[in-house]
Amino acid sequence: MNSNVVTLSINGKEVSGRDDETILELALENGIQIPRLCYLEGLSIVGACRLCMVEVLGAKGLIAACATRITEGMVVQTDSERLAEYRRSILEMLFAEGFHVCSVCVANGHCELQTQAAHAGIDHIDLPYLYPRRKVDASHRLFGLDANRCILCTRCVRVCSEIEGARTWSVSGRGIEAHIISDFATPWGESTTCTSCGKCVQVCPTGALFMKGASTAELEKRTDFLSWITAMREQR
Amino acid sequence: MLSDELKRITGHELEERQPLKHRLHVCMGTGCISAGSDRVKTALETELRVMNLDGTYAVTTGGCRGLCAAGPLVAIDGDTNIAQRVTTENVPELVQRMTDLPDSLRLPTEMPFFRNQKKVVLEYSGNLDPNRIDDYITAGGYTALNHALTEMTPAQTVDEIMRSGLRGRGGAGYPTGLKWQTVAKAHGERKFVICNGDEGDPGAFMDRSVMEDYPFKVLEGVTIAGYAIGAQQGYLYVRAEYPLAVKRLKSAIRQAEKIGLLGSNIGGTPFSFNIDVRLGAGAFVCGEETALIASIEGKRGHPRPRPPYPAARGLWGCPTLINNVETFSSIAPIIRQGADWFAGIGTEKSKGTKVFALSGRVNYTGLIEVPMGTTLREIVFEIGGGIPDGRQFKAIQTGGPSGGCIPAEFLDTPVDYESLAALGSIMGSGGMIVMDDTSCMVDVARYFMEFCKTESCGKCAPCRIGTAQMHDLLTIITAGQATLEDLERLEKLCDMVRSTSLCGLGQSAPNPVISTLRYFRHEYVSHIVDHHCPAGVCSALSQPQEAAE
Numbered sequence: 001m002n003s004n005v006v007t008l009s010i011n012g013k014e015v016s017g018r019d020d021e022t023i024l025e026l027a028l029e030n031g032i033q034i035p036r037l038c039y040l041e042g043l044s045i046v047g048a049c050r051l052c053m054v055e056v057l058g059a060k061g062l063i064a065a066c067a068t069r070i071t072e073g074m075v076v077q078t079d080s081e082r083l084a085e086y087r088r089s090i091l092e093m094l095f096a097e098g099f100h101v102c103s104v105c106v107a108n109g110h111c112e113l114q115t116q117a118a119h120a121g122i123d124h125i126d127l128p129y130l131y132p133r134r135k136v137d138a139s140h141r142l143f144g145l146d147a148n149r150c151i152l153c154t155r156c157v158r159v160c161s162e163i164e165g166a167r168t169w170s171v172s173g174r175g176i177e178a179h180i181i182s183d184f185a186t187p188w189g190e191s192t193t194c195t196s197c198g199k200c201v202q203v204c205p206t207g208a209l210f211m212k213g214a215s216t217a218e219l220e221k222r223t224d225f226l227s228w229i230t231a232m233r234e235q236r
Numbered sequence: 237m238l239s240d241e242l243k244r245i246t247g248h249e250l251e252e253r254q255p256l257k258h259r260l261h262v263c264m265g266t267g268c269i270s271a272g273s274d275r276v277k278t279a280l281e282t283e284l285r286v287m288n289l290d291g292t293y294a295v296t297t298g299g300c301r302g303l304c305a306a307g308p309l310v311a312i313d314g315d316t317n318i319a320q321r322v323t324t325e326n327v328p329e330l331v332q333r334m335t336d337l338p339d340s341l342r343l344p345t346e347m348p349f350f351r352n353q354k355k356v357v358l359e360y361s362g363n364l365d366p367n368r369i370d371d372y373i374t375a376g377g378y379t380a381l382n383h384a385l386t387e388m389t390p391a392q393t394v395d396e397i398m399r400s401g402l403r404g405r406g407g408a409g410y411p412t413g414l415k416w417q418t419v420a421k422a423h424g425e426r427k428f429v430i431c432n433g434d435e436g437d438p439g440a441f442m443d444r445s446v447m448e449d450y451p452f453k454v455l456e457g458v459t460i461a462g463y464a465i466g467a468q469q470g471y472l473y474v475r476a477e478y479p480l481a482v483k484r485l486k487s488a489i490r491q492a493e494k495i496g497l498l499g500s501n502i503g504g505t506p507f508s509f510n511i512d513v514r515l516g517a518g519a520f521v522c523g524e525e526t527a528l529i530a531s532i533e534g535k536r537g538h539p540r541p542r543p544p545y546p547a548a549r550g551l552w553g554c555p556t557l558i559n560n561v562e563t564f565s566s567i568a569p570i571i572r573q574g575a576d577w578f579a580g581i582g583t584e585k586s587k588g589t590k591v592f593a594l595s596g597r598v599n600y601t602g603l604i605e606v607p608m609g610t611t612l613r614e615i616v617f618e619i620g621g622g623i624p625d626g627r628q629f630k631a632i633q634t635g636g637p638s639g640g641c642i643p644a645e646f647l648d649t650p651v652d653y654e655s656l657a658a659l660g661s662i663m664g665s666g667g668m669i670v671m672d673d674t675s676c677m678v679d680v681a682r683y684f685m686e687f688c689k690t691e692s693c694g695k696c697a698p699c700r701i702g703t704a705q706m707h708d709l710l711t712i713i714t715a716g717q718a719t720l721e722d723l724e725r726l727e728k729l730c731d732m733v734r735s736t737s738l739c740g741l742g743q744s745a746p747n748p749v750i751s752t753l754r755y756f757r758h759e760y761v762s763h764i765v766d767h768h769c770p771a772g773v774c775s776a777l778s779q780p781q782e783a784a785e
Contacts, residue, residue, distance in 0.1 A: 170381040171694070174691070
């Protein structure tokens with residue numbers, strides 16, 4: 001498909017890009033960071049975490065930067081007091097939704113939720129904790145799933161279906177009851193589709209998916225393999 | 237030719253009716269069936285057979301007449317002679333005094349409930365047998381399709397809808413003609429038409445009734461849309477909780493196919509169009525267009541960010557037109573009677589009529605259709621007959637879980653898209669719940685939030701967690717355990733969820749809270765500060781302050 005080059009402004013800075021790029025992609029190219037959790041380069045866009053909401057001049061409401069393509073003359077503001085407050089609020093809600101106790105988590109220090117919270121200046125949670133009763137699945141030989149740390153970004157679902165092609169993970173249930181399942185809600189260890197490739201563990205932004213044997217704060221995750229795979233596929 | 241075929245069917249049908257002295261339409265809508273109308277119909281047939289009258293009297297399945305409160309209804313020959321609350325016991329009396337009904341049976345059809353309505357979508361007001369295409373054709377059905385196919389180009393058809401000023405009846409009120417034009421102009425070899433029959437608001441049953449009573453009219457509207465935008469395939473997305481509507485629509489599709497009103501070369505023209513039914517599996521969010529499309533594609537019914545809008549990339553990536561059942565049912569009358577006629581009804585910006593499901597604390601509950609611009613007062617106190625048991629009107633809830641509560645001081649507001657939005661509610665799909673002074677507004681807000689919490693799909697964080705948090709806060713307010721800080725927290729959450737949610741469900745979920753806070757803030761404060769529920773609904777606080785002390 002042909003694409004045109006367009007010029008627009010992000011945070012007052014004039015930038016240009018192809019019109020098939022999203023606001024988030026162009027911002028990152030130009031060294032402008034926008035908070036995000038469900039977005040991961042190389043995976044499809046879902047626009048679910050709503051952290052990357054930005055203000056666009058003339059738009060009816062806020063716009064998800066990851067899911068919106070740039071247009072000529074667009075005036076984008078990625079930071080404002082209002083946006084900062086909404087982002088803090090969404091992050092607080094994510095903390096209050098599950099059990100996020102950093103001090104005993106394998107991902108402590110390498111957790112994207114923790115990093116975003118630190119950036120947003122969150123030092124306490126104002127909302128009541130929901131204390132859900134969620135399961136831990138340790139049936140897999142190499143990996144584990146602690147659903148209490150899951151923020152439903154669905155990166156694991158997407159990487160498994162789009163990159164590995166196994167489609168082991170999917171979402172079950174609605175609303176606050178929604179959760180990740182492997183196969184037809186069978187234990188991960190008994191999954192007949194899982195190839196044990198571990199991509200889901202690597203892309204998980206929190207400690208929800210983890211490698212067995214890793215202790216508190218030991219689990220560093222790598223997501224850079226995704227861009228290599230995507231690049232190789234596009235070349236072919 | 238199509239028009240000859242329609243004339244032939246009409247002629248045949250009228251010939252069949254020739255020897256009949258009277259036709260009895262027994263309402264077979266879901267409301268009347270639950271009141272026993274199916275048993276009444278059998279009893280009527282038996283009675284007529286016993287009295288040897290079955291050759292001159294016909295008992296037919298009729299549609300809903302709106303006044304569900306007085307069902308089962310049996311109409312004799314038309315709209316003026318109707319028997320109400322018919323049971324198997326009073327069937328003999330009904331047959332004996334058919335043309336001169338006793339007062340105990342006679343429905344006063346001159347009452348404002350009937351007099352003040354204007355029927356466009358419900359134009360045959362229950363006088364058609366929804367199971368027979370011949371009945372619909374005899375009443376003038378399919379002349380609109382014939383007219384469009386033989387005398388109008390697709391562009392002229394779009395223009396006609398555009399000029400009529402019709403706006404989407406699903407709730408948001410997007411101009412229908414503009415939507416049609418966008419899809420008609422979109423590039424794509426394949427295009428689709430989808431009829432959204434996933435009605436799910438609590439207290440709303442307009443679309444159910446339209447699909448049950450006028451399935452052919454829905455098909456005709458969808459087919460005309462297919463012609464106008466250049467689609468070959470249409471889908472009716474109907475929730476599985478409406479089995480009667482599904483049954484009648486499926487039967488209607490078969491009958492229309494049989495006489496060439498669906499399928500290849502409709503009426504001998506080059507236009508080919510098919511319609512299939514798809515069932516919703518009970519998720520409210522599938523009424524949202526992108527989630528609905530995902531559901532038809534066989535995926536989990538999750539919304540996705542827009543743009544791209546379905547008009548550009550919809551079902552299987554093709555340009556797709558999605559309109560609501562009521563919108564499609566307005567199409568045939570517009571083509572038949574012209575855009576100017578339709579644009580002459582209603583207000584400057586909201587044209588035509590709107591069907592409402594009137595329920596709650598009002599004397600006459602049921603289905604009504606009024607011109608846009610009718611005031612809420614007329615609807616509640618004239619058509620609805622006022623509040624029962626001498627109680628006080630408190631508020632009217634419009635737009636279901638996406639709408640708001642409008643208090644008594646705004647009763648003279650005309651019903652149109654802009655006026656209701658200005659009051660912090662929405663037109664919505666047409667649910668209207670009347671509340672009197674026995675309703676606690678905090679409890680009402682809690683009820684709708686519980687609905688949104690249960691129906692949130694869970695995809696985006698603000699809606700998934702926000703509705704749960706707001707529901708918890710409303711629950712502790714109704715339990716008298718909240719503080720004023722909690723109220724502040726609730727208001728902040730409302731603003732955040734409204735501004736950041738992915739789809740319409742989340743963006744409008746705070747509306748019932750925001751609107752009750754706007755007009756009934758004192759009730760919230762009373763629950764929190766005085767630990768008192770003014771309406772006496774919240775059981776934890778039902779004792780008045782003085783008595784408790």
